[in-house]
Structure formats: C-alpha cells, structure tokens
Amino acid sequence: xxxxRGRWFLxxxxxxxxxxxxSIGAQTERSPAPAAIPGLDQLSGHLAELVPxxxxxxxxNGVPNHAEAPIIDGQHEGYLYIxxxxxxxxxxxxxxxxxxxxxxxxxxxxxxxxxxAKRPWPRLQQTAEEGDDVVAERLASAGMCKECHLSGYMGxxxxxxxxxxxxxxxxxTMRAFKTKERANNAAMSSLLDTFTDEEIDALARYxxxx
Amino acid sequence: xxxxxxxxxxxxxxxxxxxxxxxxxxxxxxxATKYGDMRTVTQRMLNAAAGDGNNFLHTNHNYxxxxxxxxxxxxxxxxxxxxxxxxxxxxxxETMETTPIVVNGVMYVTTAFNHVYALDARTGEELWxxxxxxxxxxxYCCGPNNRGVAAYGDMVYxxxxxxxxxxLDAKTGKLVWExxxxxxxxxxxxxxxxxxxxxxxxxxxxxxxxxxxxFVKAFDAKTGKLxxxxxxIPENSVGVWAxxxxxGRDMKRxxxxxxxxxxxxxxxxxxxxxxxxxxPAVDLERRRVYFVVGNPxxxxxxxxxxxxxxxxxxxxxxxxxxxxxxxxxxxxxHDVWDLDAVSPPIxxxxxxKDGKLVPGVIHGGKTGHIYVHKxxxxxxxxxxxxxxxxxxxxxxxxxxxxxxxxxANGGVEWSPMAVDERLGLAYAMNLHQPMTxxxxxxxxxxxxxxxxxxxxxxxxxxxxxxxxxxxxHSGKIRWEVKTPQPLIGGVLATAGxxxxxxxxxxxxxxxxxxxxxxxxxxxxxxxxNAPPASYTVDGKQYIVVAAGGNTQLDYKRGNAIIAFSxxx
Numbered sequence: 001x002x003x004x005r006g007r008w009f010l011x012x013x014x015x016x017x018x019x020x021x022x023s024i025g026a027q028t029e030r031s032p033a034p035a036a037i038p039g040l041d042q043l044s045g046h047l048a049e050l051v052p053x054x055x056x057x058x059x060x061n062g063v064p065n066h067a068e069a070p071i072i073d074g075q076h077e078g079y080l081y082i083x084x085x086x087x088x089x090x091x092x093x094x095x096x097x098x099x100x101x102x103x104x105x106x107x108x109x110x111x112x113x114x115x116x117a118k119r120p121w122p123r124l125q126q127t128a129e130e131g132d133d134v135v136a137e138r139l140a141s142a143g144m145c146k147e148c149h150l151s152g153y154m155g156x157x158x159x160x161x162x163x164x165x166x167x168x169x170x171x172x173t174m175r176a177f178k179t180k181e182r183a184n185n186a187a188m189s190s191l192l193d194t195f196t197d198e199e200i201d202a203l204a205r206y207x208x209x210x
Numbered sequence: 211x212x213x214x215x216x217x218x219x220x221x222x223x224x225x226x227x228x229x230x231x232x233x234x235x236x237x238x239x240x241x242a243t244k245y246g247d248m249r250t251v252t253q254r255m256l257n258a259a260a261g262d263g264n265n266f267l268h269t270n271h272n273y274x275x276x277x278x279x280x281x282x283x284x285x286x287x288x289x290x291x292x293x294x295x296x297x298x299x300x301x302x303x304e305t306m307e308t309t310p311i312v313v314n315g316v317m318y319v320t321t322a323f324n325h326v327y328a329l330d331a332r333t334g335e336e337l338w339x340x341x342x343x344x345x346x347x348x349x350y351c352c353g354p355n356n357r358g359v360a361a362y363g364d365m366v367y368x369x370x371x372x373x374x375x376x377x378l379d380a381k382t383g384k385l386v387w388e389x390x391x392x393x394x395x396x397x398x399x400x401x402x403x404x405x406x407x408x409x410x411x412x413x414x415x416x417x418x419x420x421x422x423x424x425f426v427k428a429f430d431a432k433t434g435k436l437x438x439x440x441x442x443i444p445e446n447s448v449g450v451w452a453x454x455x456x457x458g459r460d461m462k463r464x465x466x467x468x469x470x471x472x473x474x475x476x477x478x479x480x481x482x483x484x485x486x487x488x489x490p491a492v493d494l495e496r497r498r499v500y501f502v503v504g505n506p507x508x509x510x511x512x513x514x515x516x517x518x519x520x521x522x523x524x525x526x527x528x529x530x531x532x533x534x535x536x537x538x539x540x541x542x543x544h545d546v547w548d549l550d551a552v553s554p555p556i557x558x559x560x561x562x563k564d565g566k567l568v569p570g571v572i573h574g575g576k577t578g579h580i581y582v583h584k585x586x587x588x589x590x591x592x593x594x595x596x597x598x599x600x601x602x603x604x605x606x607x608x609x610x611x612x613x614x615x616x617x618a619n620g621g622v623e624w625s626p627m628a629v630d631e632r633l634g635l636a637y638a639m640n641l642h643q644p645m646t647x648x649x650x651x652x653x654x655x656x657x658x659x660x661x662x663x664x665x666x667x668x669x670x671x672x673x674x675x676x677x678x679x680x681x682x683h684s685g686k687i688r689w690e691v692k693t694p695q696p697l698i699g700g701v702l703a704t705a706g707x708x709x710x711x712x713x714x715x716x717x718x719x720x721x722x723x724x725x726x727x728x729x730x731x732x733x734x735x736x737x738x739n740a741p742p743a744s745y746t747v748d749g750k751q752y753i754v755v756a757a758g759g760n761t762q763l764d765y766k767r768g769n770a771i772i773a774f775s776x777x778x
Contacts, residue, residue, distance in 0.1 A: 077346040082658075091655075114346065142666045146764050147352055148659070151304065156323075157348035157371075186652035187659040194611070194648065194666060 039115060047111055053100065054116075062122035067168035074121025078157035080113035083184075092184040126167050128209040129202070136206035139199055143191050153207055167208030174200045249314045251361045251380075253408060257494060266312040266743040269358050269403040270626050271702075273492035274557035277628035278703045279744040283751035285706030288776055289720045289730045295752060295775040296334035300327060303769040305353040305739075306758025307624075307699070309403065310771065311361050312745035313380075319756065319771050320356040320403075324370045327771075328383060331754075332747050334773060338383035345372040349657060350399035351419040353761025357488075357741075362406035362431050369400025369413050375429055377411075389434040391415065397422045397657040405489045405499075407530065410437060412499065414486025418522075418550070421507040421660045424484030426499070428533060438533035442484035442503045442521050447477055449518025452543035456581060457593055461604045463544055468516035478515040481654050483507030484522045487624050488554040491571070493585065497530045500571050500585075502551035509548045509618075510607045510649045511662025518543035523550045525573055525581070525588055537588035541575055546607055547647055548618040548665070549576040554626050556636070561683040562591055572629075572682050574622035574638040580680050594685040597621070597678040598640045607647035607663055617645030618665045619696065619762070626741050628703035630723050635679045635688055637709050637723075641696030641763075644671040677701070677711055679726060689726035698763055700741025702753070710753060712738020714765035718755055718772075736768020750775055 040048050059065050062073030072080060086092035088101045140146060148159050155161040176182035178192040251267065260272035263281040271277050284292060304322035311318045317331040324342035329335065348371040359366040365377045365386060376388040391413065392398035397420025405412040410428040424442035429435065451465050483506045490501035503526055506519040524540040541551060553574045560570030560582050569585040578598035582591045601615040625639040649663040675697030679688045695714040702710045703723055712718045714737045720730040737759035744753050753774045759767035
C-alpha cells in the first residue's frame with residue numbers, strides 16, 4: 001500500500017516545526033547543543049539547534065522513524081547538499097522540508113550535508129522477496145543504473161547510495177519520480193516512466209536488502 | 211581486399227591563478243622517495259616520442275596519437291612467451307581507464323577517484339602515491355574514471371572529477387599547484403588525461419550530459435595560469451541547417467520547426483554541451499591541435515536546441531598558441547542519438563580521392579565508421595565501411611522508445627584506436643549494444659543529468675564486440691575479430707607486428723596486425739578496459755595494461771596494473 005506523500009510528516013514533524021522560527025531567529029538566546037549527538041558542537045549554533053528536528057524524522061540513530069523518510073546518516077555529502085538546495089529553491093517539493101530549509105544559507109546547507117554525511121550509515125536488515133534480484137538485474141541492465149549509482153549501488157558524491165536505503169522510501173520516491181511528483185531529476189523520471197509500479201517495488205526491495 | 215571475420219576462442223610557484231600549496235600535499239604522499247636517474251621530460255623528448263623505443267610519454271604514445279610503439283623485441287614470433295613480469299594492486303577497486311606513462315623506468319598510473327601512483331617500471335614497486343582530496347560536489351557521467359597523467363618538465367599533471375587541474379612533483383608526488391578548470395556544480399568534470407606541449411597543459415571537459423558549455427583550455431605548465439580557452443560551442447551555433455549526415459543519410463530534421471523555435475528561444479549555446487573527452491592530436495609543424503567534440507545537451511531532445519548545434523559531433527582544429535578556430539567538420543548536425551565523436555583523432559598521411567598521399571586526420575565514430583579527413587581544411591575524404599550493424603538510421607527518438615542501431619555507446623566509444631602506417635591500417639574497438647531511444651522534453655535542470663529522455667538497452671538482444679582493422683586509404687575493412695562482449699578500452703600496435711587489446715571478461719589479447727590471427731591471450735581476472743602501453747627498460751620490452759573493469763558497461767572491477775615481458 002502506497003502512502004500519500006506528506007501525510008505522515010504533518011502530525012510528526014509540524015509539531016517539531018513549530019519551533020523553527022524561534023530557534024533560528026533567536027540565536028542570541030540559544031541553549032547549548034546537546035552533547036549526546038556526536039559532532040554537533042562542530043556545527044554553527046543555529047544549525048545545532050536544527051539537527052534535533054531533523055533527527056525527529058530521520059532517526060536519532062540514523063534509522064528513520066517513518067516509512068517515507070530516507071536514511072540520511074552516511075549518505076553522500078554532495079547528494080545531501082543538492083537535495084537541501086533543491087528543497088530551498090523549490091525544485092524538490094515537500095511541505096515540511098521546504099519550510100525547514102527556506103531560511104538556510106548555502107553555507108548552512110553545506111554544513112548540514114557534511115554533518116550528516118559523516119555519521120554512520122545504519123543497517124536496517126531489510127529483506128527482499130524471491131525473484132526480486134532477477135527483476136532488479138534486468139531493470140538495472142536495461143536502465144544502466146550502475147553507470148551512475150556505481151558498483152554495489154553505493155553511489156558517490158552527488159549520486160545517492162541506494163544499497164540498504166529504507167525500502168518504503170525507495171518505493172515512494174521512485175514512484176514519485178515516475179509520476180513527476182518528484183521533479184528534481186528529469187533523467188530519473190524519464191527512465192522510471194519505462195518501468196511498471198510492480199517492477200519499481202521489486203527493485204526497491206532488492207536495493208533495500210543490499 | 212576481402213575482409214575476414216574471426217571469432218576469438220575464448221617545485222612550488224605562488225601565483226594568482228592557481229592555488230599554491232607547497233608542502234600541503236606532503237601528508238597525502240605515502241612512501242615518497244627519490245628515484246636516482248629520473249630525467250626531466252623535455253619538449254624535445256615529447257616531440258620525438260613516436261621514435262622513442264624506451265619510454266611511453268603520451269597517453270596515445272606521441273603527438274600524432276598513433277599508439278604505435280616502435281620496439282619490435284616482442285613480436286609475432288615470440289609473443290607466445292609473454293608472461294606477467296609483475297602485478298601492482300592499487301587501493302582503488304573501481305573502473306580503470308588509465309594509460310601508464312613511462313619516463314626512464316618510472317611509471318605513472320592513475321585510478322578511479324584520482325589517485326596517482328609512481329612505480330618502478332622494472333619491478334612494480336611503489337615509489338609514491340598521491341590521493342586527490344575530492345571536493346563534496348562531483349558531477350560526472352559514466353563512472354569515476356581517470357585516463358592518466360601528462361608528464362612535462364619535472365611534473366605530472368592530472369584532471370580531476372571535481373574539475374581541477376593538479377600539478378605534482380614527479381619525484382615525490384607532492385602537490386605543486388592546483389587550479390579550478392570549471393565549476394563542478396554546473397556539471398563540469400575531468401576524466402581525460404591532459405596533453406603537455408610547449409609549456410602548455412591542454413585539457414577539455416566532460417559534461418555533455420549536464421548542459422555545460424564545452425571547451426578546450428590551455429594552462430601554463432609552471433604556474434597553472436589560464437592561457438586561452440576555446441569554447442566548443444560558438445555564440446552562433448546554428449550552422450547551415452544540414453539535413454544529411456557525413457555519410458549522406460537523411461537525419462529527418464524538421465528544419466521549419468527548428469527555425470520557428472530559434473526565433474522564439476534564441477541561440478541555445480550557453481547550455482549546449484559539447485564535451486571534449488579525449489586528448490587532442492598536436493601538429494607541431496602547423497601549430498595546430500585537432501580534437502573531437504561530443505554530443506549536444508540535452509542528448510535526445512532536439513526541440514530545445516534548434517540549429518546544427520556547432521561544433522558538437524565534430525572534428526575541430528584550433529591554433530596551438532592562441533586557441534583560435536581554424537576549421538571543423540561536423541559528422542551529425544543536431545544529433546538526437548548521442549552518436550557523437552569521442553575517440554581521439556589520429557594524424558596520419560592518407561590517400562586523397564585521387565590516390566595522392568596527403569596529411570590526414572582520422573577518427574573512429576560511435577556511428578561505426580572511421581572518418582578520413584584532409585588535415586589542411588578538416589574536409590572529409592572518405593568514410594569507412596560500417597564496422598557494426600546499422601539499422602533504422604536515422605529514426606527519431608519517441609516517447610515509447612525507438613530502436614535504432616548502433617546503440618548510444620557506439621560503434622567506437624572513447625576507446626583510442628591504434629595505427630600501423632606500414633600496413634595502412636587503423637585498429638578500432640567497437641560495441642554492438644542494441645538500444646531504444648526515448649525522448650521527453652524537460653527544461654535545463656541546472657547542472658543535473660539532462661538527457662531529454664532515456665537510453666535503454668534491449669535486454670533480449672545479443673550484445674558483442676568487434677575489433678576492426680580498417681584500410682584508411684580505401685575505407686575497406688581488412689579483417690575483423692568478434693568478441694563475446696562489447697569492446698571498450700583502447701588498442702596498442704607495435705613494430706613487432708602486434709595489436710594488443712583487452713575485453714570485459716578479463717582477457718588480454720595479442721593479434722597479428724596484418725591478419726588478425728590470435729597469437730596470445732592472458733586472463734587478468736577483471737575487465738581489461740584500459741588502453742595498453744609498452745616500454746623498454748634495461749633492454750627489456752614490456753607490455754603494460756590496467757585490469758580494473760569498467761563502470762559504463764559494468765564489467766568486473768579490479769585494481770591491477772599488469773606488466774608483461776618475454777620469458778626464456
């Protein structure tokens with residue numbers, strides 16, 4: 001069952017978002033960064049205050065708290081930078097993410113991307129279904145997926161790691177590419193438009209289990 | 211001549227233009243050591259490379275790019291005794307497209323993600339290792355490749371995935387200077403080896419899949435200062451509204467619709483692509499450089515780029531000292547198939563239409579033809595027989611996908627050809643990889659992949675490779691050898707009457723240059739998809755090649771540099 005984008009983010013994240021304006025706007029009164037999050041003290045103060053909000057959805061230990069939130073811990077810095085940039089300029093639409101990044105500077109975005117890229121990628125222990133590998137290899141061969149996502153689907157720089165990503169997120173985002181609801185990579189949209197929903201689901205399960 | 215087809219059995223400078231770093235690179239160098247008899251690479255040595263039976267000084271052996279090594283110690287009669295002399299394993303197990311450069315017994319090789327190693331060419335022992343610190347933003351197509359260094363003076367030079375040019379001390383591997391060639395966030399990246407000539411370092415750019423404006427730039431070898439830029443896309447890119455390709459076939463252009471679009475949107479030159487993926491050939495006598503220019507952006511969607519899209523898909527000559535345009539020849543105007551020009555051009559004397567020997571330039575195209583030009587004015591003398599199947603040319607891409615052969619990888623991809631002028635033959639690596647071409651119009655995405663649709667391999671159709679020996683005086687195929695997988699990597703010919711090339715399945719082969727007969731083969735254990743080289747130290751000739759597989763065709767990855775020599 002495919003969940004509609006944004007539905008879950010609202011109850012979970014808007015409550016957290018209520019603090020965005022005050023936390024960013026009230027830098028002179030900010031509280032010290034929580035020491036429990038490694039590396040947080042390396043961030044500019046207003047960003048350190050923002051990070052707990054990120055973790056509310058993407059998971060304190062890197063394991064997302066909801067089906068449509070991707071793993072961002074250990075994801076490539078270049079990719080995280082580009083996505084945050086796109087949320088800021090509106091070319092990638094998500095009501096919560098667009099709101100969170102709208103007042104961030106380019107430097108802020110670079111800092112955040114570097115911060116999350118340095119955190120360890122979590123292992124989710126997801127499983128695929130029988131036959132998913134056959135479908136995935138056929139699709140990857142036809143679509144030349146590894147030409148960009150590289151060997152083992154580990155990605156590099158501005159190309160995301162797919163191996164071990166949250167399966168439910170992969171399903172949602174690949175289908176969103178297909179329908180162009182996610183419109184910040186036209187080449188991905190054109191390619192995924194040639195795959196069926198069932199093929200996308202199998203590919204997502206295969207990638208998630210890697 | 212009838213063609214035969216065979217199947218194979220099985221120092222620091224502080225300047226404004228560049229970031230001078232002095233000793234900052236030292237911490238990145240492991241085991242740096244001085245090598246007693248290393249010589250400076252002089253311009254005289256580079257000029258004389260074609261006849262140098264010891265060194266391998268240029269990516270394509272010499273300025274004419276013939277990839278013909280003049281030592282005959284390893285030859286048709288003894289190649290069966292060729293065995294590995296040493297194997298060096300890099301720390302990067304990923305796609306390898308490097309050509310080893312050898313200077314007086316010292317070898318320089320590169321890996322994916324921009325590592326450089328200096329090795330003792332006799333033993334494979336590591337002398338130093340440089341690891342470029344890549345910036346957070348790299349945008350590149352077709353794998354994190356690097357095709358090697360240029361050696362000049364006391365330095366070696368490398369282009370990087372984050373679009374920088376770095377100069378290293380050849381004795382220690384320490385960074386001397388680095389300079390940004392272009393902004394990587396806009397889709398620029400570097401995988402080609404630079405070319406060093408007369409105090410200049412020449413380099414093109416990747417990015418034809420990202421809406422860049424392509425170029426070739428010349429930098430001062432000592433300081434990194436930019437000397438000149440030739441944009442491969444002129445401000446007037448419209449051209450002559452050519453309706454037929456170089457072979458005379460109708461490309462089914464809708465010129466009226468294009469003219470209407472041009473009137474509405476203006477010249478699309480700022481985002482028109484036109485990467486230069488491989489080294490230019492240098493004509494020292496004429497003070498010219500010849501290179502080929504890649505596809506227009508977006509690859510499959512012509513609706514956003516009316517006109518011939520000059521100088522995409524073209525052979526171009528510019529002045530070596532100024533970068534000023536001299537001449538061009540466009541193979542495919544307004545390309546919507548990415549069947550562009552990538553393999554480095556070669557300067558040889560060729561017979562013109564009257565049978566008279568004239569200075570020529572040849573290029574192996576992704577169309578599967580070798581094109582033969584007059585060097586004077588870039589004009590086309592002839593094109594070869596098609597080396598790969600061609601079907602439904604030129605069928606326009608559709609939303610659902612239109613099948614046409616060759617697929618978008620070629621023909622001859624970036625793989626450099628080799629030439630044996632004694633035989634009048636050019637040796638070309640080809641792919642046969644059927645694809646469907648899908649078009650979908652989308653606006654310029656600001657430095658992201660911009661194909662204007664999708665290429666899809668047809669999984670039910672057979673793929674294979676073919677090495678073709680083409681008589682460039684006539685355009686006829688003399689012999690050809692088929693391989694189980696599409697070929698990518700490059701060819702070396704030697705005075706020993708041999709042709710060396712590798713395959714994705716790990717085989718590295720030697721053929722008789724005159725007949726195509728297979729004389730030797732070695733299983734490297736990972737894809738051999740890099741151009742071979744040869745060198746001679748202490749009187750012993752070696753053949754060397756990288757076996758690291760290939761991202762573009764997803765061939766098995768490895769991390770080996772393998773040098774071969776004759777056993778008794």
